[in-house]
Amino acid sequence: MKKLPLSVIGFFLFLILCGISALHAQQPGQSSAQQSEELAGQGLLFTLATELPYRAGTYREEIEARGLTPNASISLQYEQTHIGLIAAIDLTSDQVYGPWLADSPTGALGDLNFLIQEAGMRISGGSFILKAGRLRHFDVVDSPYSLFINANGIAAPMIDFVYRDSRFFYESRFISLTLDSAMHTTAWPKASYTGFPDRGANFKVFGLSFGRLTIGFEDSSVYSGRAFDLEYFLSPMPQYFTQYVRGTAGRPWYANYDDNYNAGLFVTWKEPGAYDLYAQAFVDDLGMLGLFGWTTNPWQIALPLG
Template sequence: MRCSLCSLTAIALLFSITPISAQGTAQDLSKSSPVVSVGADAGYDSSSENGAVGSIFFALGLKSAYFDLGAKLSLQSNSKYAPAEANLPGKEFFGLYFLMEEGDLGFHAGPLALKAGRFAHYDVIDSPYSLFVNGMGQTALLANLRYEDDFFFYETRWVELNHRSAAVTAAWPQGYIDRGANIKTYGFKLNPSMRLGFQDSAVYTGRNFDYEYFLSPIPQYFLQYAKTNEGRPWTTGGNEGNMIGAFWDWERSDGISLNAQVLMDDFNIHFIAPDTPWQPWKLAWTFGGRARTSLGNFGFYHAGATKYTFEPISMKDPANWEGKAYGYTYYPDTRFNYDDAGADLREISIEDNALGYIYGENNIAFRGDWRNSLSGFDLMAALEFRLMGSNSPANPWQDSDYHPGDGSHLLDDAVLEKRFLASFDASRQFGNWRLGLMLKGGVAFDALELREPTEGGTSDGDKYIWLYAPKKGNTIPIFRLTIGGSYAWKMR
């Protein structure tokens, strides 16, 4: 089960429709029914500005043989984003803001499926630490085309990152530059329960969509070089980056499931050819699995990434640094403007900004969890440890404007963050109602803090895009408790 199930505010509508056959189509389609649900939760979150948090949501879902529809709108009170404007005293909507969580259409026929709109998306492996797509299940505007048969599957996914942005920061006085991403997956079924495959991703700037990256099945690593090199009339320049990787998973018949994934950007061969450049390896990895036993479903996962892995490669050219903002993030900055004037800049967390691995670069993480159903309750408990150094999602080479030239780096900072986190979820179905509780607690020692770069740099990107770094003695307690419920109504 994906870790997005830990959030009560993301309670989904799940219902089954019998697939239609060539005969009896009209009869089977009559079984399809829209499902409307409403829900709310309330509680306390130590990371919230006001402490108290709460939300309400409205959702609509439909699944049928050839067509799916999903919509979900929520109203949030956690002060994470600015309140909605309203014609009220104070010009705001009671400190609340609206969040579009879903709005998508799906079409599927035989081995082909297309889904487009805004929805939560996940990687090919089922892991909270997946590398090419954030395992938290971030929502984004995207289109996903998939083909699958009994031996081969292929998926091409476009993700809009930024378009017509009005998010004004010190680095981006005109708003974030237009950016988009594409993720491709090529997989083979070695047997009915084991899969092996290749993945690659591209992030580009100056536009939010690229037809060739989405439509061409040629790996994007080669598309990048064919499209961007100078000396040809179709060149698009060098404002795009690419990562490659591989995955493997195995769903065994005895209740054990295993998976692994690796992602790589830059690498060096200095260890066998000392005269070659000694740039850092940009590498991330993860492995884990689950075991179904009489005591419940147990899971263990590990992941890590070297320093600089998900950063863009250079922003030192003051004339074209904006075009180099192709870090593997949803936003090309670590801050956004909370007010219209841009005077109140708030941080974008690493977890919210990461397009790929949830914790970004320069860290290792371990997670164990347990799931079971007891006396009608669906239960989940988890423990996690994260060791993290400095992390710069959007400013390349952190405090420098070029790589250090001394090879790869991992957790070699003078101070490292040590974070321990425990969580517990419980929920139960009562007819059309589902009630639940979520509890999370922990502590971060020498916790990360967002700070400005220590060196001036030559471009606004180098100078004004802040980065995260552990701070000695910065101890931050973590506590969140929410209770909530939802009601789902099948309309026929």
């Protein structure tokens, strides 16, 4: 990676500071509703936030720096009825990742490093929404214990299609896990290890809404050896059948894939301004649950209620 001259870095930081006065900045005292109204009215929102935390030691202290660790968050968001763009990045000094390369005596700009929080686009029209980019994403069940997607909303490169009308909704989401990995780890000898294999995942939701009640079916496939699977993403067929048909030998389209499949159901009941109830079931490795003496493929089941 090419190192940036200090003059270029200084000019870049100067532009950021100038942007505060040139663009609309988010006011800390505003409510979310006020900020949303301004965003809808003006279309463009620029945000700059800074922090100066002191780390005395945490459970992550083996990878995080102690002491003062200044950081900043910068985001630019554009929203209109049919299109939206977001670019949000963090500048931190926690030393979790490698520093920002620069043309300096140390070869870096102190301990500062960048981390992209979100960067992507949204296109919508009528009943559908298409999103793509490195975006935060969540499970359809709004719970800290959601089973299919991490409830922390970790950003990942993805393509997400959602259709929703007054009764039915459908979602197909491709999630990139690893692509062209050059990550080094001591888990494998350097002579033979060349990075993680390409991996991807597809997540689907089929659901029905009846006022406050929502019921639905979720399934997902995780695969390695390839970064993207077109059929999983485009086909509304439950992914178990797609995997079975393509993975059965003796057919012209046979592909020797060993993909991991998960399926589940969910039910939610929402009382606006009062409470939400939910139940979600998650089943990994469908089998006979030990029936008829078949115990070689036991189910793995999770069931949160809240």
